[in-house]
Amino acid sequence: MGTLRYRTKIEFGVTAAVFVIAGFFAILAWDINPNSDEAIGPRFVPMFIAVSMLALGALISFNAIRNNDNRNAPIASDGDLIPAEAYEEDDFGFRDADVSSVFWVIGCGILYIVLFAALGYFLSTLVGLALIMMAFGNRNPVALIAYPLGGAIVYQYIFMGLMGLHDPAGDLIDFTAISGIISGN
16 A cells, blocks of 8 residues: 555544544443333434444545555646646645634534533524524524524424424423424423
8 A cells, every 4th residue: 555645644534533423422322221112222323323423434444545546646638647746735635624614513513512401402403503504604694593493493393293302401491391382292
């Protein structure tokens, strides 16, 4: 294999991040009580997602190793292969990425977890959706109210109404009486 291309190194970094997130997810899923009268218990779906993430992360690394050579290098007008150093560093990676948006989204996820405990599912989803829209540049006040409200109502109905999941009350605000109306409980 020789040396690793820049793109391969980036893909190994992505794999490492996916493995860390999937491992954290698997640890949390393992804490779910598997006892249930249903054929598929409450732990099944979160564990399936964690295992799928691990498998897909491994697939990223497998493809990175397989594609580490320069067989897909662009061809110059004279028919010669363009050396990887000439195109790869400028053509792939995080140099021109909007890192502040990435950190904004990570911050929104952390805030969502904190708000979930304080406000409950519906209100934290409402605030989280609005913040994510702002992270992606939406500043239209009507959209920042309408879309998160619509999304929170739809999510509330699907997860609490149709799927029958537990709707926890927030520690600061108990919105379950109103959210129960949305979910049909």
